Amino acid sequence: MRRETYSNSIGRLCTAVGILICGLSAPALACDICAVYVSTEMSESRTGFSLGVAEQFTHFGTLKLDGKEVAKPANEHLESSVTQLLFSYAPIPRLHFQLNLPIIARYYRRLEDDGVVSGDETGIGDLALTALVNVWSHVDEASVVRFSLFGGVKFPTGNSDRLSEELEEGHHSTGGDEGGEEEHEHEEGEHEQTVAKHEHAEAEHEHVESGIHGHDLALGSGSFDGIVGGRLFASWRRAFLSATVQYTPTTEGDFDYAYANGLTWSGGPGVYAWLGHDKTLGLMAVLSGQTKGNDELDGVKLDDTAATTLFVGPGLVFSWGTSLAVDIAGDLPVIQNNTSLQIVADYRIRGGAVWRF
Numbered sequence: 001m002r003r004e005t006y007s008n009s010i011g012r013l014c015t016a017v018g019i020l021i022c023g024l025s026a027p028a029l030a031c032d033i034c035a036v037y038v039s040t041e042m043s044e045s046r047t048g049f050s051l052g053v054a055e056q057f058t059h060f061g062t063l064k065l066d067g068k069e070v071a072k073p074a075n076e077h078l079e080s081s082v083t084q085l086l087f088s089y090a091p092i093p094r095l096h097f098q099l100n101l102p103i104i105a106r107y108y109r110r111l112e113d114d115g116v117v118s119g120d121e122t123g124i125g126d127l128a129l130t131a132l133v134n135v136w137s138h139v140d141e142a143s144v145v146r147f148s149l150f151g152g153v154k155f156p157t158g159n160s161d162r163l164s165e166e167l168e169e170g171h172h173s174t175g176g177d178e179g180g181e182e183e184h185e186h187e188e189g190e191h192e193q194t195v196a197k198h199e200h201a202e203a204e205h206e207h208v209e210s211g212i213h214g215h216d217l218a219l220g221s222g223s224f225d226g227i228v229g230g231r232l233f234a235s236w237r238r239a240f241l242s243a244t245v246q247y248t249p250t251t252e253g254d255f256d257y258a259y260a261n262g263l264t265w266s267g268g269p270g271v272y273a274w275l276g277h278d279k280t281l282g283l284m285a286v287l288s289g290q291t292k293g294n295d296e297l298d299g300v301k302l303d304d305t306a307a308t309t310l311f312v313g314p315g316l317v318f319s320w321g322t323s324l325a326v327d328i329a330g331d332l333p334v335i336q337n338n339t340s341l342q343i344v345a346d347y348r349i350r351g352g353a354v355w356r357f
Contacts, residue, residue, distance in 0.1 A: 052086035054352035110212040125158040158220020165214025222254025243267035260293035286315040304340035
């Protein structure tokens with residue numbers, strides 16, 4: 001009887017930490033793709049309200065042209081903080097609804113027509129409402145397996161005024177395969193000229209195109225967008241594995257601008273360094289990433305918006321009973337591909353905390 005009670009207790013703790021680990025999402029669009037942080041009930045048997053906060057801080061300090069690093073004559077950089085306030089309610093054990101209110105602060109230094117400018121963009125972002133369903137779960141003495149699906153909608157509550165800059169930028173639209181080898185040679189020549197221009201500008205302190213664009217600084221899109229995703233968590237004794245995927249199908253918003261659909265993912269193996277009756281501590285190796293295609297302006301694809309990044313780093317998760325859950329992760333980019341000239345991430349730190357009443 002005591003063994004059964006102990007096993008059930010450990011099972012509930014594993015479930016709590018496991019669900020939390022699945023919450024290690026890549027927490028905004030543009031160069032700072034931000035997944036909606038979706039918390040879940042700490043225990044399958046609990047209903048009620050919960051409050052939480054999630055944070056993702058990203059430092060962008062490397063300028064890349066078509067995936068290759070180039071000089072920064074103006075020392076351009078961007079620091080982005082996305083704080084999400086979470087309000088959740090679970091009417092029944094396997095279903096809960098969540099409202100995410102993002103508060104965004106972006107500080108930048110970039111080249112503009114009048115020279116080098118430092119500034120900031122702060123305010124609320126696009127509000128998101130999601131629903132999560134626990135589709136299947138299994139808990140026994142030694143293992144926990146849980147699979148969940150979630151979906152929702154993002155509302156146009158954030159300020160999209162910065163998107164107006166896209167109307168003034170000298171964009172080049174992306175084309176198909178027409179032109180064949182001649183077009184390819186032209187693009188290679190254009191690339192070499194741009195690299196040379198940046199190298200020359202570094203020495204002569206001349207003005208060049210900025211890698212920080214209006215779509216990078218906008219707090220909102222002015223569009224209603226979808227949110228869909230899934231989570232898988234599995235553990236055996238002290239070892240565990242998690243995976244989270246989130247996809248954001250987008251629509252056209254303000255200024256005839258449409259962000260490209262975005263995909264984020266996060267997960268990896270881990271081990272419980274501390275597994276007690278009411279407290280747990282887990283360590284994990286996190287592999288995360290994000291990718292998006294070319295945005296569109298009035299139906300025309302733009303050339304300076306597509307990017308794919310793969311991160312690796314450590315993660316830590318902590319739980320106290322079925323009430324408090326905390327996670328934190330640090331990410332370093334190991335693969336970065338982008339189109340045209342963009343500022344890309346040097347590192348990011350993200351995490352969250354949820355308290356269930």
